[in-house]
Amino acid sequence: MPEKVIEVRGLTKEYKDLKAVDDLSFDVYEKEILGLLGPNGSGKSTTINSILSLLKYSSGSIKIFGKEMKPDAYDIKRDIGVIFQEVAVFEELTVYDNIDYFCGLYIRDKKQRKEYVDDAIELVGISYYKKFYPKQLSGGLLRRLNIACGIAHKPKLIFLDEPTVAVDPQSRNHILEGIKKLRENGATILYTTHYMEEVEQICDRIIIIDKGRIIAEGTSDSLKKLANIEEKISVEIHSLSDDGIEKAKKLKYATDAVYDGTNLIVSYGGGRDNMTRMIDFLRDNDYHYKKLYSERPTLNDVFLELTGKELRD
Amino acid sequence: MTVFNAFLKVVKKNIITIIIYTLIVIVFAAANMQTDNGPTGFISEKPDIMIINNDQGSALSKNFEKYLRENTNIVDIHGSDEDIADALFYRDITCIVTIPENFGKCVISGNTPEVEIRTCGNDFAAFSEMIISQYLRIQNSCAKRIQDESKLIETINSSPNKKAEVNITTKLDTSVMSKSKTYFNFAAYSMMSCILFIVCLVLSSFNELSVRKRTIVSSMNYKKYGFDLFLSSFSYAFAVWVFFMLLSLIMVGKSMISLRGAAFMLNAFVFTLSALALAYMLSCLLFKKNAITGIVNVLTLGFSFLCGVFVPAEFLPSWVLSIARVMPTYWYIQNNELIGTSEHLSGDVRSLLINFLVMGGFTLVFAIVGIIVSGRKRKIA
Known part of the structure; x- marks a missing residue:
């Protein structure tokens, strides 16, 4: 059984009448990537800030590396790296100097620090931009610099709070690959995001939170089972009557059918050859369609099933 | 040293601004000192x-x-x-x-x-x-x-041809004292600009919410971090003071190596502390870095015009001088006047000390306001 790196018990944070985090309990195990998934305002950042003692929480307990986390727990903080949602760098310092400064808050030895800074630059792929100033970097490169500043001191536990917000796909892939590498190097990662594709791609375990409460917890596959959907078939079709939607709902194994004016989406609870039956249905009813594709259920479907609303709402 | 090194790097990035403010004091003080060099006699003119x-x-x-x-x-x-x-x-x-x-x-x-x-x-x-x-x-x-x-x-x-004999008994070299006074009056503008601009800029970079959050979660003791920042700012302000004092030796000359010269320098040092505390308070109050240049220019120019840096205080109306009393520059200029014109410094020690105390009071008030605002900002929630 891997060791618990973070233990959160009954964490609650109240702002006057609002409960931003409501009795949250979970563990993060050594060398795992735990995804904290939830829509904006669900309490992800409040949870992270409470764990890091940046916020005074109303009740509950937090242990990191088996010790109680407090604002002055500098021995615990030495092994923690944090990458916040907003880019935290000095505009007046170069890329190298920025990483060197933040690494210097943990590592005093100059020689060791130089080695660490070079490793971090290599990891996030910004070697070419070492002498650039932050203003000269694109949004994606800035995010990579932000990550390098947070992980240069080689922490054992890394908090990543929505590190890919407003990042181009190329940089996003680079960042996600970097996070995987960090785990390969032995780090434990707590990753918060509202991008379900990202958690599916990199997380070992996922906690879905909404309105400050955990609504589901497990691996991506185990969570998807909660959606009660095996397959979804989407058809781009420009004209479909209510009668047509009703007919689609009655297809074999179909659990639901929704038409938004352009796409007909039919959900299936199981069965094989659903695609063949759909093509037959369209041909028999003389429906003219453009695109037709099948997909596995997503975490958004899980969220929809559990809360009745979309993850991106 | 990490904080100090980063501080120095940010200062280095703004070296052009420091050079500009230094040139201002050199050019303006030199021009005014040249005017003071003229003969102190009269040429009789008939109407x-x-x-x-x-x-x-x-x-x-x-x-x-x-x-x-x-x-x-x-x-x-x-x-x-x-x-x-x-x-x-x-x-x-x-x-x-x-x-x-x-x-x-x-x-x-x-x-x-x-x-x-x-x-x-x-x-x-x-x-x-x-x-x-x-x-x-x-x-x-x-x-x-x-x-x-x-x-x-x-x-x-x-009757009208009777002439009165006038003997000048003072040993005060008014020409040299006037030079010193002019230099130190102008130095108030440049010293304050150099300190306010750079310290505000650097501290507001360090105080930016995202950077502060990253610092708080780091393993560096936050009190030590605060102390390092203070030490860095003080070292910078001290370096500015030393630089302007060395410049005074070049511009005014050997007369600076005297008790009167030391008094001018001490006055400038107390003023430097006030400027540093003001810079700290401003950096805590300012939310937008872009506003620093504008606010610093308004403050330094405002202080200089109202307190008698650019225009001698005796030419300013009394209501302007009443306003100027709430600014440390006024008390600095008052001390410069005393040091530059007093026959015997020992006789004016009390007045000098009162002015020093007022400047010290300003330093204390600015620092306390800064500490309170900074403390409130630290509470992110």
Whole structure:
């Protein structure tokens, strides 16, 4: 059984009448990537800030590396790296100097620090931009610099709070690959995001939170089972009557059918050859369609099933 | 050292600004010190006047005319009354003196003749009036006790020629002191600008919410971090002070190596501390880094104009000086005045100390406000 790196018990944070985090309990195990998934305002950042003692929480307990986390727990903080949602760098310092400064808050030895800074630059792929100033970097490169500043001191536990917000796909892939590498190097990662594709791609375990409460917890596959959907078939079709939607709902194994004016989406609870039956249905009813594709259920479907609303709402 | 090194790197990035402010003090102080280098004597100038003597036969009127010829430039204008009025209007002459008929008889009989004076109203005209009235006052006063015309003329002529002997007893080299005062007054603007601009800029970078959050979650003790920042800011302010003191040695010269020079330097050091505390308070109050340049310029220029850095305090209206009292620059300038003009510094120690204490008070207030605001900002929730 891997060791618990973070233990959160009954964490609650109240702002006057609002409960931003409501009795949250979970563990993060050594060398795992735990995804904290939830829509904006669900309490992800409040949870992270409470764990890091940046916020005074109303009740509950937090242990990191088996010790109680407090604002002055500098021995615990030495092994923690944090990458916040907003880019935290000095505009007046170069890329190298920025990483060197933040690494210097943990590592005093100059020689060791130089080695660490070079490793971090290599990891996030910004070697070419070492002498650039932050203003000269694109949004994606800035995010990579932000990550390098947070992980240069080689922490054992890394908090990543929505590190890919407003990042181009190329940089996003680079960042996600970097996070995987960090785990390969032995780090434990707590990753918060509202991008379900990202958690599916990199997380070992996922906690879905909404309105400050955990609504589901497990691996991506185990969570998807909660959606009660095996397959979804989407058809781009420009004209479909209510009668047509009703007919689609009655297809074999179909659990639901929704038409938004352009796409007909039919959900299936199981069965094989659903695609063949759909093509037959369209041909028999003389429906003219453009695109037709099948997909596995997503975490958004899980969220929809559990809360009745979309993850991106 | 991490914080100190980062501090220095940010300062280095803004070195151009520091150079500009230094050049300002060099250029302005040098130009003003050059003005102070001029001779401290006077060149006597005579006003141009015209005399219309309607009492040609009287010895007394001739004596008055002779006195005016000695003390003014007599201009003869030939023409109509209109031409004479034009000459006055166009400042060809500053004054027309009309000696009435029976001027002499009137004086001898103990009466006061009415001498008509028309002036163009400028400074020279006032000077002419002063010369004329001086003569007439003496004449009237002597006429009360002397009735003999020739004796009266003799007495009148001997009176204005009396000269008073003036001995300068001060050992104060006013020329050098004026130079020092000018330099240190101008240095107030540049020193404050260098400190406010750079310290505000650097501290606001360190105080930016995202950077502060990253620092709080790091393993560096936050109190030590705060102390390192203070030490870095103080070191920078101290370096600015040392630089401007060395510059004073170059610009003012050897006279700076004296008790008076040390007093100027000490005053500048206390002022530096006030500027540093003000910079700290501003960096805590300011939310937008972009606003720093504007606010610093408004403050430094405002302080300088209101407190007598650019315009000597004696030329400023009293209401301006009343406002200036709530600024540390005012008390710094007051001390510069005392140090630069006082005959014996020891006699003004009390006044100097009071001004130092007021500056110290400002330092304390700025620092306390900064600490309170900074503490509130640290509570992110």
